[in-house]
Amino acid sequence: MTDCIFCKMVKREINPDVVFENDEVLAFRDIHPKAPVHVLVIPKRHIETLDELDDQTLAGELLLSARRVAGQLGLSKGYRVAINCKSAGGQEVYHLHLHILGGRQLTWPPG
Ligand code: 5GP
Numbered sequence: 001m002t003d004c005i006f007c008k009m010v011k012r013e014i015n016p017d018v019v020f021e022n023d024e025v026l027a028f029r030d031i032h033p034k035a036p037v038h039v040l041v042i043p044k045r046h047i048e049t050l051d052e053l054d055d056q057t058l059a060g061e062l063l064l065s066a067r068r069v070a071g072q073l074g075l076s077k078g079y080r081v082a083i084n085c086k087s088a089g090g091q092e093v094y095h096l097h098l099h100i101l102g103g104r105q106l107t108w109p110p111g
Pocket residue numbers: 005016017028029030031032033040083084090091092093094
């Protein structure tokens with residue numbers, strides 16, 4: 001996907017503020033943070049939405065990477081991992097990503 005902003009980050013055509021990376025996933029700080037800590041974890045491979053995720057190993061890698069990043073960033077009091085799926089779910093960037101939000105008290109449910 002040549003015009004996908006997150007694919008451009010994987011290829012470093014755009015340089016994100018990376019907090020974790022391995023062969024399968026990249027985690028970087030959100031440009032418009034909604035909490036003191038707001039990191040996005042993405043698969044390096046272009047997958048549009050959660051509905052297109054069919055690789056169980058990658059699904060596990062994404063979730064465990066989110067937990068690892070939360071630990072790395074000191075969110076021992078707690079945090080939230082969220083996936084917005086398609087328009088009604090509030091998804092704006094159509095490259096699958098997990099939001100990690102923390103560093104303040106979060107409320108439930110989200111708007
Ligand atoms: P969504 O609404 O699709 O679940 O979330 C997309 C997220 O990507 C938003 O929180 C938005 O701030 C973030 N975002 C959009 N463009 C960029 C960018 O160029 N760089 C970074 N770091 N985050 C971005």
